[in-house]
Amino acid sequence: MRKLMSQTAVAALTLAFATEAMATEWSVSLWGKRRAFTEHVEKLAELVSEKTGGEFTLNISYGGLSKNKENLDGISIGAFEMAQFCAGYHRDKNPSITVLELPFLGVSSLEQEVELSMAVYQHPAVQKDLARWNATLLMPSPLPQYNLVGVGDAPSTLADFEGLSVRATGGIGKAMETVGAVPTSMSASEVRQAMDSGIVKAVAFAPHAHMSFGTIENGTWWTTNLNPGTVNCPVVVNTDALNDLSDEHRAALLESVDEALAYYVEFYNSKTMAAWGPALEERGIAQVTFSVGAVTAFKEAAAAPAAAAWIEENTKRGLPAQELYDLVTGMIAKGE
Structure with a gap:
């Protein structure tokens, strides 16, 4: 009887260790607070937990693990297993995906933004680009076209943007330069203070961010239809961590x-x-x-030069820049 009880205890202990060994917890680095921009990550955590009976957990942190501009660096060293970042925060670190931030691409919906992003993410040159950071692209954070919230006198013509300090990253910043604005790149969490102190007079954001980061609390005007473009903010995972998952958890x-x-x-x-x-x-x-004429003039001044410059710069980097650009614009044209 004693021997049987001993065997039972050993079996129970072995099962406990095995169960513990199967449990997987990932740290996920986001920033700000829970908002529309992070709902897919929240949903992913919920789905993964459900499908694995709680054995695989995504522990989401809003700013507790890293600064948003350092999330890709954190992924590269395995400081956490999953993170979100925006390509425009560090264009040199992820030049391939900045094709999706070119101004006036003509993306018409979030659904189309998802389709374009996933196609670019699956391109071998893009995967190789992100592999430098031990990162695997998982999914985009699709955003609608950006527009400006500003303080002071509202612009009535494009000429009124001359000399205006604007928080605008990536291709949107390049576009604003063509109408004389002075773009400044800063993280979303820094924007409200910059507006309050007068460092910037206007901010380019998608609607959710204008609400989440408080630009509408002191803004006096909003542009409804400049639509210069959007930013691309992928969710990535540490490649080693992804490979180390069990087949069940990875699936x-x-x-x-x-x-x-x-x-x-x-x-x-x-x-x-x-x-x-x-x-x-x-x-x-x-x-x-x-x-319509003003917006068309804005597009003509910004779109082609920005695309040409992007292709030239990134071809020199060794990327198939023309191929990536043609992939994106071809899909957009086909969808129209």
């Missing part, structure tokens, strides 16, 4: 991406955009709409 993660993205798009379209108009009206923010 649970990768097979949940499409559902998480679908949830994100629905959330953004139905909840965020529904709240945007009322938020502007409640605060008495003037809505500035430019003529």
